[in-house]
Amino acid sequence: MSSTWVMVSCRLRITGVPRSVTVVAFAVLGVLVLGACEGEVRGGEGASGVGDPYFPKAGNGGYDVTHYGLTLDYDPEVRRLTGEAEIEARAEEELSAFSLDLKGMEVESVEVGGEDARFDRSGGGGGGQELVVRPAGGLGEGDVFTTVVRYSGRPVTVTDPDGSEEGWLRTADGALALGEPVGSMAWFPGNHHPSDKATYDITVSVPEGLKAVSNGELRSSETEGGRATFVWHVGEPMASYVATVAVGEFETRVSKTGDGLPVYVAVDPGEVKASAEVLARIPEVVEWAELNFGPYPFSSTGAIVDREGDAGYALETQNRPVFPGAPGIGLLVHELAHQWYGNSVTPESWRDMWLNEGFATYAEWLWDEDHGGDSAQDVFDALYEGDYFDSEAEEAAVWAFPPAEPSSAAHLSDSPVYERGAMVLHKVRQTVGDEIFYEILRGWAGAHRHGNADTADFTAYVEKKAPGEDFSGIWAEWLYGEGKPAKP
Template sequence: MSSRRRRTALLAVGSAVAAAALLTAPAVAVAAPGDPASPRYADGPEGAGDPYFPLAGNGGTDVLHYDLVLDYTPAPPEPAPLEGHLDGIATIDIVAMQDLDRFNLDLRGLTASSVVVNGLPVSFSQVDNELVISPRPKLKAGTQAQVVVTYVGTTIQPTDIEGALYGWVTTRDGAMVVSEPDGSATWFPSNDHPTDKATYSFEITVPEGLVAVANGLLTGSSTSDGKTTWTWDAPDPMAAYLATASVGDYVLNQYETPGGLPIIDAVDPSRPPSSSAALALTSDMIAFFEERFGPYPFVSYGAIVDDDSVGYALETQTRSFFSRNAREGTVAHELAHQWMGDQVSPYRWADIWLNEGWATYASWMWAEHRGGDTAQQSFDDVMAIPADDPDGFWDVIVADPSPLGLFVDPVYDRGAATLHALRLEIGDDAFFELAQTWVERFGGGTASTHDFIALAEEVSGQDLEAFFDAWVYTGEKPLSW
């Protein structure tokens, strides 16, 4: 992610959250007394155990695939309220990770009308952002199940804990769908945490003349009775916050890179050509980052450039989203996220510097490649910030920035500076071996700051405890390491 959430006046980021680092242990089925073979069914935890967002995600289940069938009507013209209408059917393939009496999905602001598990209607309830499902028969650990949720609701412009627009953001001509960190629950029932990645398919019906853009590959479109249905297939495992189903007056531009990777760009034609000119560099950028991070990890890439604005860009998987302008540095940043953040996602949201630091450092390297400031010059600019910076730049603990500090400048810039300092510490060969091994080893899943430090020490053969203590675990300017 880039742009709007990078505050110049930093929010208070006390480390009280650090005490919550002990993760919530999932409920475990226990054998009944006297009968070791008999399961004892329990409720799946209502969260994934992330201390920053305790209700995000769920325990007890592993989602394998989401099939989302959506029928959407955007908001009517002014002066009518800015509200759309969404009908959805989510078919969700899961595996029970414990003996389950009931389990949760995240769903917020929408109303489920029915839930079917393995073909049988089941009882359910909704509380806050939780859809609580009671399957009958109960689910034994290790068994697969198919959950079909039919739901409906009025879409609005939801906001995250910072008050920034996210999730299914209703517009007059469609919707901007950007869900970091926990906004997916505003448009489909989900296990809304990066630790539960799944594959996706989309069937999105919108008024004729509008285009619905999702992740992966466009597999078809058809029009009848004044509506167009767009189908997309996203076969690569994806965190829920990276899914999109943006709707607008887009023109699709489809081509292939010299290496044969399909590119699908969706650009609002009301924007001037200059707003998306940097997308022409996509093929060159992919080749540049492949040399540093390894092969591009997904079936396609592309961009969405919308005339409406949420005020930031987001690395929605395979189809980065840009509000109004796709500037070159931001295009490079969001593309680099496909490796660093999408393919390897944060284990807990406190690890977000590994997303934003890497993407920012990638944009530094791209700028140097293009004849701009070198990565060293960008690093020097960060180090020129005084230790007593009145905005508290150096006060942030990068590896634990707090829920309200996920998108502040130090996470991005001090994160990138950490990586450059590490490059200087261990040398180019080890540094780029680290980058590629990081993607190879943890790709398709998640990883933590602890994992990154361990891998850096493994690849470099160095003890880096003092280095990382100074750079990511200390709320002061690094002076020596």
């Protein structure tokens, strides 16, 4: 008969042995066990995943991260990343263990509170998503603690349910890290769910001649021993899915808006000419957005333009969106609008994606309306009547599912989340009129600045701002309703 002896939180557990034998074993070893248990480990294990309806393993329970200090060294020639992540957090319950999201990479050591901590990788062979950390002595509720993880390897590319690629993307001259929805776990360990935002310090070393661009403000850059090191600081809370690192032969330009907001732009040399005109309009777009959405929520803005094909999509990475090739003005407006809606006011879960994309899409409509293009009403009518897209299949897709309840993780970026989400906002505008509607746009961004919110928070906010109006039909038919609503 085989048996296994496992020490778990100072309690001796024996498996594979009849209960009668277990009792005898405890009697014989009682003195030894008692001595080992004098330092009883507190609490249970934090949940591995926050139970997001579309990505249930994303994020982790039991603690809240307040700051990430990431020190990265990347060699594009061999595609090797060496990293040290210093994670400051607060325990929200007693913990004998907690999990960090990390996909791939080899973990060399983990410390909690300056002491070595035991760790293991779930999923087998280090290929799972969870890095389970067992701090010596456990953690008490309310404890503020620092975890240091040292790791290395070739970061992986993550394929989303919709087939798009994120994580650590290899480019012709370096790499591009993109994280929506869960790709950031490919290059640093953390609590990778939008509900846990934190500040960041990101230091990246790359071969001399390359640049490393990230979020926030560039605090320093220096070259020594054939390596160039760039230090970035993000002082406002940021969800990990909008964290980025872009490594390449970028041409960079620093300027300011009329109000003094720093504008940092990094462009692949092959895209400089094609993108110059639209990137020069960043100050204009930000100033227009502030009139409509309220004060800009961050301490800098800008853009990263990599080569066309380096990524399959643009992304609203905080402070400076990423574009694969030169963007048009509509796409620039969309991604900058996300700085208010998505990056500052961040969804509580991925179910609330329309609060990002519906708002950013409607921002495009407003920009066109204010700059001699179609009105938002024109676009709304074209969508409803079937004249907006080039094919019947695209038009039908708008009504495939309700904006507030995407049919699956594979459809989070589909038309109902974008266009029909924007139509919900237009229905609100039709109901309350322009004056109150713009108060809602600005007030919503201000009320949840640097926080999280869900769809119920939004509907409650709208109803509070216009207490004399009945929104039940809009919510039931346009926001949550199946199929195409009755003719408006």
